[in-house]
Amino acid sequence: MHASVRWLNEYLTPSNVSVDAVIEALVHAGFPIESREDLGPADGGPDARLDVEITSNRGDCLSMVGLAREIAAKAGLGFAPPKEKALHISGAPIGQVLQLQNDETQACPLFTVRVIKGVKVGPSPAWLVRALAAVGQRSINNVVDVTNYICFELGNPCHVFDLAKLAGASLVVRFAKEGEPLKTLDGKSRTLKSTDLVVADAERPQSLAGVIGGADSEVSAATTDVVLEMATWDPVTIRRAARRMSIRTDAGYRFERTVDARMLEAASRRAAAMIVEVAGGSLCEGVLTAGGSMPATKTIEMRFTRCRDVLGFGVEDACAVKVLASLGVECAAMTGGVRCTIPAWRTDLKREIDLIEEIARIKGLESIPVHETLPVSVRPPQRTELAARELASVMTGLGFFEAVTFSFARPEHAEAWRPEGMRTVAVDGDRRGAEPTLRPSVVPGLLGSRKANQDGQVSVRGGVRLYEISAVFGENDRGSVEHRNLGFVLDVPVAGKKPTAEERQAGVRAARGVVEAVVTAMYGSAGEASVVGAGPHCKALNGEGYARVMLGGVGGTALGYFGLVSDEMASAYGLDGCFACGELNLAVLTAGYPPKSRVEMLPTFPAVEKDLSPVVDEGVTWDRVRETVSACGLARLEAVDFVGVYRGKQLGAGKKSLTLRMRFRDASTTLRHEDVNAEVTAVMDRLVKDTGASWRT
Numbered sequence: 001m002h003a004s005v006r007w008l009n010e011y012l013t014p015s016n017v018s019v020d021a022v023i024e025a026l027v028h029a030g031f032p033i034e035s036r037e038d039l040g041p042a043d044g045g046p047d048a049r050l051d052v053e054i055t056s057n058r059g060d061c062l063s064m065v066g067l068a069r070e071i072a073a074k075a076g077l078g079f080a081p082p083k084e085k086a087l088h089i090s091g092a093p094i095g096q097v098l099q100l101q102n103d104e105t106q107a108c109p110l111f112t113v114r115v116i117k118g119v120k121v122g123p124s125p126a127w128l129v130r131a132l133a134a135v136g137q138r139s140i141n142n143v144v145d146v147t148n149y150i151c152f153e154l155g156n157p158c159h160v161f162d163l164a165k166l167a168g169a170s171l172v173v174r175f176a177k178e179g180e181p182l183k184t185l186d187g188k189s190r191t192l193k194s195t196d197l198v199v200a201d202a203e204r205p206q207s208l209a210g211v212i213g214g215a216d217s218e219v220s221a222a223t224t225d226v227v228l229e230m231a232t233w234d235p236v237t238i239r240r241a242a243r244r245m246s247i248r249t250d251a252g253y254r255f256e257r258t259v260d261a262r263m264l265e266a267a268s269r270r271a272a273a274m275i276v277e278v279a280g281g282s283l284c285e286g287v288l289t290a291g292g293s294m295p296a297t298k299t300i301e302m303r304f305t306r307c308r309d310v311l312g313f314g315v316e317d318a319c320a321v322k323v324l325a326s327l328g329v330e331c332a333a334m335t336g337g338v339r340c341t342i343p344a345w346r347t348d349l350k351r352e353i354d355l356i357e358e359i360a361r362i363k364g365l366e367s368i369p370v371h372e373t374l375p376v377s378v379r380p381p382q383r384t385e386l387a388a389r390e391l392a393s394v395m396t397g398l399g400f401f402e403a404v405t406f407s408f409a410r411p412e413h414a415e416a417w418r419p420e421g422m423r424t425v426a427v428d429g430d431r432r433g434a435e436p437t438l439r440p441s442v443v444p445g446l447l448g449s450r451k452a453n454q455d456g457q458v459s460v461r462g463g464v465r466l467y468e469i470s471a472v473f474g475e476n477d478r479g480s481v482e483h484r485n486l487g488f489v490l491d492v493p494v495a496g497k498k499p500t501a502e503e504r505q506a507g508v509r510a511a512r513g514v515v516e517a518v519v520t521a522m523y524g525s526a527g528e529a530s531v532v533g534a535g536p537h538c539k540a541l542n543g544e545g546y547a548r549v550m551l552g553g554v555g556g557t558a559l560g561y562f563g564l565v566s567d568e569m570a571s572a573y574g575l576d577g578c579f580a581c582g583e584l585n586l587a588v589l590t591a592g593y594p595p596k597s598r599v600e601m602l603p604t605f606p607a608v609e610k611d612l613s614p615v616v617d618e619g620v621t622w623d624r625v626r627e628t629v630s631a632c633g634l635a636r637l638e639a640v641d642f643v644g645v646y647r648g649k650q651l652g653a654g655k656k657s658l659t660l661r662m663r664f665r666d667a668s669t670t671l672r673h674e675d676v677n678a679e680v681t682a683v684m685d686r687l688v689k690d691t692g693a694s695w696r697t
Contacts, residue, residue, distance in 0.1 A: 001054050001062050004134035006047040007153075011068035013078030019048040022071060026052060029074040030361055031061065039134060047134050059257030060345040063155030073326035073362050082153065084266070085273035091117050091284035098163065098227060099170040102290030107197050108173045108209065110261035110291035111231040114272045115163065119143060119281035121223050128278065142278045143219050143226055146271060148250075155345075156230065156259060156267035157251030159207060160275075161217040163225035168202025171227070173290070176205055183215040184208060184247070196241045197233065210238040210255040211247050228275065230268035232259040261294055262344035295344075302355045303337040310356050313369055323362045324355060387522060387593035388469065391486060394521045398514055400465040400488060405445025407471065408435040416540040416569060417441040422474040422481065438473035441538070442487025443581045445470075447565070447573045450489055454575060463491025469586060484586040485560070488514060492564070492578040499578040504564060505645075507580035508545035511562040515549055515582055519559075524595025528552060529559065533621050537561065540569040541581075551588060560584035607638060607665040608673055610680050613646075613657050614693035625658055628690045634679045636671070639663045657696070 005022050009015045023033050034051040052067065060066040065081060072079035094115050102111050123129075124142040128149060132139055135152055139145050143160055151157045163169065176182075176192035182205045183189045190208075192198065198205035207213040210233035219226055238255045242248070265287075272283055304317050321331045321338060328346065331338040342349045349355065360368070381389075392402065409417075414424045414437040426437040439445060446466045453464050467488040474481045492499060492507030499507075512531060519529040530550045536543055546563035550556045562582030570579060616625070622642055629640045643659035651657060662683065664676045687693040 001052050002135040003050045003052050003064065003067055004047055005050065007064050007131055007134060008068050008071065011065055011080050012072055013080050017077065021075065023050065025071040025074040026067065028364065029070045031070065049134060049136065056257060057348040059254060060155060062254050064153050066155055066345065069328065082270065085270055087269055087273050087283060088276065089285050090282040094284040094286040094288055097169060097284060098288065100288040100290050102173040104173055104175060104197060105292040107234045107237045108291060109232055110264055110289065111173050112264055112268050112287055112289045113171060114228045114268060114287050115225065115284040116228065116272060116275055116281045117225045117284065119224060119226055119275065119279040121219060121221050121279060125278055143275055146274045146278060150267060150271045151250055154267050155254055156263060157254050158271050159213050159229045160219050161206060161227040161229065162219050162223045163227050165217040166201040166206065170202050172200045173209065174198060174200060180205060182208060184212045185215055185218060186212065187215065190245060197237050208241060209233055211242050211252040212249050228268065228272055230264045230271065232261050232264060258347050260344040260347060298342040300340045300342060300352055300355060301334065301337060302340055302352050305336065306352065307356045307359060311360055311368060313367065315359060315363065320359050323359050327358060383593060384590060387590035390521055391518060394518055395467045398517060399462060400467040403446055403449045403466045403468045405449055405468060407439055408432055409437050409439045409444050410435055411437045413444050414440055417444050417538050419537045422476055425473050425475055440472055440474045442468050442470055442472060442485050442583055443489060446487060446489040447575065451573050451575055463493055465490040485583050486586055486589060487583045489579055489581045492580055494578050504545060504578065507564060507578060511580040511582045515562055515584065518589065522589055522595060523592035525598045526596045527592055530556065531623050536563065540566055542566045549584065557588055559588050603665055605666060605670045607663045608671045608676055610662045610676060611643065611659060612684065613659045613696065614687050615651055615655055615657050615696060616691050616693050618654050618656055620691050622658060625660060625691060628687055629683055632683055632686050636664045636666055637662060637679065638665045
């Protein structure tokens with residue numbers, strides 16, 4: 001940003017700070033000077049124009065007032081804000097001459113207008129021309145020059161319309177219609193998209209909101225009545241439109257960095273008073289406003305002990321308060337610290353550490369002592385780090401190789417893995433080419449790696465197994481979604497060209513084994529991973545063998561899923577064969593770490609085992625059979641284990657035989673097989689009743 005030293009001195013006390021002193025204060029406050037240009041009489045001198053580097057989070061310093069406040073705080077000078085100019089209202093009520101409508105309060109949090117009638121547009125006074133020239137701006141006319149002056153003085157961009165050129169004497173904030181035309185002040189005719197926010201009259205757009213005004217309502221020498229707009233906009237909406245059209249303006253640059261709605265009223269009053277001062281006219285009574293609710297005043301608590309601990313040197317309490325007060329932060333005493341009220345212009349101050357950083361910046365980083373030695377204490381790894389190491393160990397032990405894949409995917413691949421109820425997130429296609437979409441799942445990247453293995457003729461006994469722990473992305477109606485998942489892909493051994501039902505089932509069982517192994521590693525014996533049969537959550541998975549995984553039993557916390565990759569998805573990646581996969585939410589998975597152990601005395605008496613092989617429908621899952629057996633409430637039943645499944649012509653179509661093994665034990669005596677016949681009969685009857693089981697004879 002270009003800054004005039006003479007202009008800056010208008011807000012400093014004393015007001016004769018030298019150029020070198022201004023440069024020193026700004027540089028040590030964290031604002032490097034890119035260049036210095038001494039101005040002579042022809043340029044409005046004696047003065048100096050400084051090109052100040054402003055970081056993207058300090059939109060408040062894109063103004064003379066903001067930079068002057070920083071200079072005053074750093075150099076220990078007084079800060080004198082601009083004096084408020086009196087508003088002389090002599091016109092009719094504004095509601096009689098103009099109507100305002102804001103249809104997009106999310107994109108335009110606040111829009112205000114004032115009307116000044118009877119202005120005389122002409123050359124600006126010498127002081128105004130000189131001030132603008134000092135920051136590299138050319139004078140246009142007295143009315144427009146005031147809006148540019150306010151933009152550079154306060155950091156509040158504003159715009160003026162010729163009231164006579166507004167159809168229907170109205171302004172409407174809305175998104176453009178697809179293909180709607182707009183001729184902008186730079187003389188170019190532009191075609192708008194439906195994502196472009198505009199300020200329109202009753203018929204057509206009159207400006208590209210927050211970026212550039214329209215030529216059709218431009219203030220000219222013939223203008224007599226002007227509408228003064230002072231507004232604030234959603235930074236993302238402004239940035240998107242400006243980038244798409246390659247328009248770079250002082251207004252857009254500031255709106256992209258946020259202008260707080262609470263600052264608009266004072267800026268609007270000052271701009272209106274200055275227009276009347278330099279161009280005459282009468283200010284209509286009142287102001288039209290339209291928008292959402294005003295931002296709440298933010299308060300942050302700062303502890304003095306925390307401040308000293310972070311900085312590493314002693315800062316007196318009174319000194320810390322003085323520094324913050326010099327930046328406009330109001331401090332109220334509290335036990336052990338201060339409760340700070342953040343001014344509207346400091347949108348970058350959000351946490352306690354931000355306030356501490358401000359104290360270090362103004363106090364001077366050179367004040368921090370440099371020690372010859374640093375005290376170092378070694379602490380054990382965090383629980384999450386230990387859990388990640390254990391997961392890696394378990395996956396490696398199961399034959400998996402870790403992969404690191406890219407976060408972006410092709411749109412068609414991302415769409416295939418998109419969960420229902422979610423939307424994919426993409427960046428500008430020009431930036432990412434064929435892969436602009438952030439991945440909604442870890443598995444697509446693993447399939448891409450598997451294709452690279454296949455092309456390289458990689459062969460591993462039992463098939464290639466890959467896993468990765470990384471972030472996935474999406475968005476829903478509540479906003480963006482991002483979390484870390486454990487994803488894995490494994491080859492399903494196939495004897496022929498196409499996998500049989502038994503081979504597919506073996507792949508599903510292998511994937512389930514992986515899930516149970518990692519849950520046990522994280523939760524120990526306390527972890528219960530329940531498998532719930534369901535339809536696939538996305539298009540990329542096979543409808544057969546898919547299951548959701550719940551932690552803590554059915555109705556517990558959703559952990560993830562496992563299943564088979566659809567043949568169509570495998571073909572889309574150019575893969576040959578059959579593949580099982582799974583994906584688990586890392587935060588839920590590692591929440592139980594370290595696993596809890598359960599120690600019991602070894603049994604004194606032996607157990608009795610009984611096998612049952614009920615014939616059930618294909619739709620009856622093992623979990624349902626197990627839960628049915630457990631629901632019998634048998635006191636001496638110690639465990640129920642899955643043995644195997646059999647399908648054959650003699651069972652009939654759509655039937656299967658599940659073999660389960662029940663283990664009974666009595667803590668006080670040795671059981672005989674006939675002692676548990678009654679319990680076995682009760683289980684058989686319950687299975688017939690609840691699952692429709694039958695028994696082979």
